[in-house]
Amino acid sequence: MQLANATHDQLIAWESALSADYAAIKAQGLNLDLTRGKPSSEQLDLADALDGILKGDYLSPGGVDTRNYGGLDGIPEAKALGEAIMGVPAKQVMPAGNSSLTLMYQWLTAAHFFGLTGPDSAWHKTSAVKFLCPVPGYDRHFAICEQLGIEMITVPMNSDGPLMDEVERLVQSDPAIKGIWCVPKYSNPSGVIYSEETVKRMAKLAKIAGPDFRIFWDNAYAIHDLSFPGPQLTSLWEACLAEGTQDSALQFASTSKITHAGSGVAFVAASDANLKGFQKILGIQTIGPDKVNQLRHIRFFDAPGSLLAHMKKHAELLKPRFACVLKHLEEAFSDNPLGRWESADGGYFISFDTLPGLAKTVVKLAGEAGVKLTPAGATYPYGQDPSDSNIRIAPSVPSVPQVDAAMQVFVTCVKLASVRQALTQRMAQS
Amino acid sequence: MQLANATHDQLIAWESALSADYAAIKAQGLNLDLTRGKPSSEQLDLADALDGILKGDYLSPGGVDTRNYGGLDGIPEAKALGEAIMGVPAKQVMPAGNSSLTLMYQWLTAAHFFGLTGPDSAWHKTSAVKFLCPVPGYDRHFAICEQLGIEMITVPMNSDGPLMDEVERLVQSDPAIKGIWCVPKYSNPSGVIYSEETVKRMAKLAKIAGPDFRIFWDNAYAIHDLSFPGPQLTSLWEACLAEGTQDSALQFASTSKITHAGSGVAFVAASDANLKGFQKILGIQTIGPDKVNQLRHIRFFDAPGSLLAHMKKHAELLKPRFACVLKHLEEAFSDNPLGRWESADGGYFISFDTLPGLAKTVVKLAGEAGVKLTPAGATYPYGQDPSDSNIRIAPSVPSVPQVDAAMQVFVTCVKLASVRQALTQRMAQS
Numbered sequence: 001m002q003l004a005n006a007t008h009d010q011l012i013a014w015e016s017a018l019s020a021d022y023a024a025i026k027a028q029g030l031n032l033d034l035t036r037g038k039p040s041s042e043q044l045d046l047a048d049a050l051d052g053i054l055k056g057d058y059l060s061p062g063g064v065d066t067r068n069y070g071g072l073d074g075i076p077e078a079k080a081l082g083e084a085i086m087g088v089p090a091k092q093v094m095p096a097g098n099s100s101l102t103l104m105y106q107w108l109t110a111a112h113f114f115g116l117t118g119p120d121s122a123w124h125k126t127s128a129v130k131f132l133c134p135v136p137g138y139d140r141h142f143a144i145c146e147q148l149g150i151e152m153i154t155v156p157m158n159s160d161g162p163l164m165d166e167v168e169r170l171v172q173s174d175p176a177i178k179g180i181w182c183v184p185k186y187s188n189p190s191g192v193i194y195s196e197e198t199v200k201r202m203a204k205l206a207k208i209a210g211p212d213f214r215i216f217w218d219n220a221y222a223i224h225d226l227s228f229p230g231p232q233l234t235s236l237w238e239a240c241l242a243e244g245t246q247d248s249a250l251q252f253a254s255t256s257k258i259t260h261a262g263s264g265v266a267f268v269a270a271s272d273a274n275l276k277g278f279q280k281i282l283g284i285q286t287i288g289p290d291k292v293n294q295l296r297h298i299r300f301f302d303a304p305g306s307l308l309a310h311m312k313k314h315a316e317l318l319k320p321r322f323a324c325v326l327k328h329l330e331e332a333f334s335d336n337p338l339g340r341w342e343s344a345d346g347g348y349f350i351s352f353d354t355l356p357g358l359a360k361t362v363v364k365l366a367g368e369a370g371v372k373l374t375p376a377g378a379t380y381p382y383g384q385d386p387s388d389s390n391i392r393i394a395p396s397v398p399s400v401p402q403v404d405a406a407m408q409v410f411v412t413c414v415k416l417a418s419v420r421q422a423l424t425q426r427m428a429q430s
Numbered sequence: 431m432q433l434a435n436a437t438h439d440q441l442i443a444w445e446s447a448l449s450a451d452y453a454a455i456k457a458q459g460l461n462l463d464l465t466r467g468k469p470s471s472e473q474l475d476l477a478d479a480l481d482g483i484l485k486g487d488y489l490s491p492g493g494v495d496t497r498n499y500g501g502l503d504g505i506p507e508a509k510a511l512g513e514a515i516m517g518v519p520a521k522q523v524m525p526a527g528n529s530s531l532t533l534m535y536q537w538l539t540a541a542h543f544f545g546l547t548g549p550d551s552a553w554h555k556t557s558a559v560k561f562l563c564p565v566p567g568y569d570r571h572f573a574i575c576e577q578l579g580i581e582m583i584t585v586p587m588n589s590d591g592p593l594m595d596e597v598e599r600l601v602q603s604d605p606a607i608k609g610i611w612c613v614p615k616y617s618n619p620s621g622v623i624y625s626e627e628t629v630k631r632m633a634k635l636a637k638i639a640g641p642d643f644r645i646f647w648d649n650a651y652a653i654h655d656l657s658f659p660g661p662q663l664t665s666l667w668e669a670c671l672a673e674g675t676q677d678s679a680l681q682f683a684s685t686s687k688i689t690h691a692g693s694g695v696a697f698v699a700a701s702d703a704n705l706k707g708f709q710k711i712l713g714i715q716t717i718g719p720d721k722v723n724q725l726r727h728i729r730f731f732d733a734p735g736s737l738l739a740h741m742k743k744h745a746e747l748l749k750p751r752f753a754c755v756l757k758h759l760e761e762a763f764s765d766n767p768l769g770r771w772e773s774a775d776g777g778y779f780i781s782f783d784t785l786p787g788l789a790k791t792v793v794k795l796a797g798e799a800g801v802k803l804t805p806a807g808a809t810y811p812y813g814q815d816p817s818d819s820n821i822r823i824a825p826s827v828p829s830v831p832q833v834d835a836a837m838q839v840f841v842t843c844v845k846l847a848s849v850r851q852a853l854t855q856r857m858a859q860s
Contacts, residue, residue: 036499038498038499039498041495041498044488044495044497047497048486048488051481051482051483051488051722051726052481052482052484052485054481054482055481055482056478056481058474058478058481058690065471066692066693067474067477067478067690067691067693068469068471068474068691069466069468069686069691069692070692071692097527097528097720098527098719098720099716099717101715101716101717102715102716105714105716106715114577140714140717143714144715147544147711147714256499260488260497260498260722261497261498261499262496262499262500262717262718262719262721262722263496263497263720263723284535284570284574284577285535285536285574286529286535287529287531287692288692289528289692290527290528290692290693290720291692291693292481292692292693293693293723296481
């Protein structure tokens with residue numbers, strides 16, 4: 001379909017055919033969901049040996065009785081698991097509870113209200129606090145800033161990460177900017193992997209922004225490759241060490257998309273000074289994390305190579321779902337400008353762009369035909385996509401036949417919305 | 431020992447004998463710990479069947495796959511377990527993560543920064559925020575207020591709860607008072623159980639204090655009796671329903687001292703309006719609690735009567751330890767004013783008062799002789815016990831012979847400190 005060159009009659013014919021297709025789909029009463037990056041039931045099955053793995057032995061390898069209170073810093077052997085996932089030395093890793101989102105929230109509120117390096121460093125003491133948000137990005141990151149009244153400034157994403165010229169310019173020009181959200185590998189949703197140059201420029205930001213600036217490095221897909229060996233992300237920790245800016249890097253990960261999504265172990269990796277400052281604040285709100293569950297995860301990944309072997313099993317389940325999405329997109333849009341998309345060889349998302357002004361319409365059409373999509377705009381701060389074009393596709397939960405059915409609907413909705421828009425524009429011109 | 435009537439020579443002789451006893455104890459190189467209310471290893475053993483109890487079946491009775499994301503409100507069957515522990519209807523109970531301290535922190539910060547009933551209700555918007563703290567009380571409650579800059583006002587404890595005349599007078603006179611900390615059953619550390627009258631007067635407080643006032647009802651020892659049937663705490667929920675003040679009651683409990691202390695399930699019980707307001711705020715910081723662990727606890731206490739039977743096993747382990755402490759205190763202080771103590775038929779603590787001005791000295795002497803005690807003053811806001819006399823004794827972790835050894839040291843330290851004080855006072859007078 002080449003809308004620009006089409007005659008009015010052609011547009012009318014297309015609209016009529018697509019409307020008929022859409023009506024037929026609607027009549028099927030589908031109920032499919034492409035909204036969130038959750039593991040499928042089959043993926044969760046892979047870790048079912050977790051419960052019962054302790055066989056009555058609740059002592060950590062180092063002799064900690066994991067059943068009792070305490071251990072704010074996590075059990076030492078879980079730090080090693082964190083290193084295996086994040087590629088940051090175990091010494092800098094703090095294993096925590098079941099949610100990296102919670103950890104990010106705790107660090108952000110700690111820095112905002114109480115100060116990671118003493119009360120004077122609390123962000124909220126300055127007149128305004130702002131954050132850089134590369135877009136499209138992760139709605140839950142933006143929601144934290146919104147709750148705290150932190151103003152979000154968007155920065156466009158390139159194929160090698162956020163536009164660093166713009167990031168540096170903003171940080172230079174506005175001292176109220178205290179941090180930046182990053183998903184550096186298989187970025188949510190665009191799949192971008194930050195390049196070596198991007199990571200190295202990130203490591204230099206604190207030199208411009210000052211000692212209270214923090215990079216929230218949400219490495220949620222650190223080892224979530226679809227092909228092996230997966231691409232290597234340049235180490236932010238090493239880059240910061242080289243610059244002497246290690247206090248600016250706060251790195252997060254979890255086993256949520258490795259073992260069980262609601263009952264995994266989250267990790268943060270940070271400098272000694274950050275960990276010390278954070279734990280002083282954290283110690284007021286908890287006596288310690290669930291160390292029993294940390295121990296389960298240590299035992300589960302005890303054998304050398306077991307973590308990688310486990311991730312390969314995830315990839316086997318995810319790959320056909322991603323391939324199915326891409327097949328539909330290529331068939332429908334490779335020869336026309338109605339859709340553009342970005343997909344990576346890992347992570348949980350495919351980022352799709354409609355023609356400007358159509359994302360909301362497509363999500364609405366799909367929803368009415370029984371295919372739930374993430375709300376249009378969700379990938380932008382305050383839910384506002386200025387060009388109303390980005391849609392995040394998350395195909396991990398449905399089965400391959402379900403993804404296939406959902407994508408037929410999706411493609412039809414994009415075409416229908418595009419043709420209707422072209423018709424409207426043509427009529428306005430005439 | 432009757433210090434008041436003793437001659438100078440008698441005091442000198444006692445001091446000399448006690449110093450010799452103390453030196454002999456010190457030479458033993460003891461390493462004993464009476465600091466925190468933790469379960470002993472034998473108590474933790476009682477719940478070791480938790481890991482493995484799922485036998486591969488991760489579906490909740492209602493059909494929730496507990497392994498995946500979601501379920502901010504907890505799984506419904508865990509609400510029923512909360513009701514069994516707290517005596518509040520399951521509908522009002524929200525099961526959460528591994529720590530009731532974390533829940534209390536989350537509720538308090540939610541009310542303080544964001545407002546449980548909308549932004550206008552946020553406490554921090556008023557010029558000052560104050561909390562009532564019955565004393566002696568729980569140091570971790572006080573630490574939360576201190577971190578948030580909430581001014582703490584102490585209220586004395588009676589044998590039937592906080593002095594309600596004083597509580598009502600304060601709430602009436604100062605609108606900045608937004609809450610009160612309560613441990614209503616086996617109060618930490620005094621063991622007091624709030625009387626029916628106290629609970630009913632608590633339920634009326636919101637009528638004086640206004641709609642943003644919250645009672646933080648930390649029912650940590652709700653079913654932690656040493657004799658059975660244990661005493662019945664009057665229901666705050668029922669009392670508030672009768673007054674129409676149910677929004678003022680926030681009740682907390684956990685299985686930390688029922689199953690495993692670091693990996694249990696925490697609960698909050700609150701009104702519909704409170705739960706709705708809280709979950710809107712909580713949803714920004716977490717996708718949901720560890721539902722797998724909630725399911726383990728449901729299965730563990732599946733059989734009717736199993737919860738009570740389990741608590742009786744705890745009591746069997748705790749009773750001889752408490753009896754040993756009380757035996758030493760009675761032998762040493764029943765015929766003299768050197769020590770007073772309060773102990774209940776449940777909970778985790780015995781509250782001991784030295785003569786005024788001696789608690790710090792006793793804790794220091796005991797520590798130097800290898801017996802760790804909770805820092806003197808910890809049971810008061812800002813760590814400041816105005817009469818420097820309260821010491822919290824927590825005998826649950828050591829074995830009975832260890833408690834016996836530790837209490838010999840403790841009693842010797844109290845006597846030695848008292849005699850030395852008497853001598854100093856006598857010398858100052860002469």
